[in-house]
Amino acid sequence: MIRMVILPLSVVLLAASGDILAKDPKQDADECREGLGDYITTICTNSKGTFVKFSECSYTCASNNVRDQPTLTTSFLPNGLPCGRCKECCNGRCQPVKLELKNPLTLKTSCRA
Secondary structure (H helix, E strand, O other): OOOHHHHHHHHHHHHHHHHHOOOOHHHHHHHOOOHHHHHHHHHHOOOOOOEEEEEEEEEEEEOOOOOOOEEEEEEEOOOOOEEEEEEEEOOOOOEEEEEEEOOEEEEEOOEEE
C-alpha cells in the first residue's frame, strides 16, 4: 500500500520538475534567429493570442474563441527554411534536403505542397 502512494507522488514531482525547466518559446525562436521570437509574438498578439510553443518548423498561439473557449492555432514556418543540418522545413516538418549529385551540385526541393 505504501508503494501505491509513493509512485504517483514521484510521477507528479517529475512532471512538475519538467515544467520548471521548460524554456520560453520566444527564447527557443530567438535561438533559431535573433528577433524571430519578437516577430512571432507580434503575430500571436495581433490575433489576440499568446505565443506558447516553438518547434523547428512551426509555432503555436493560444487564444480564446468567440465562445471564450481556449484555442490553439499552429502555423508553419515557410517551406525551404533551413531547420537543421542539411534539412529544410516542409509543411511544418523538418526534412532532409535532396541533392542531385552532379556538376554543379543542385538542390531539389523535398517539399511538395
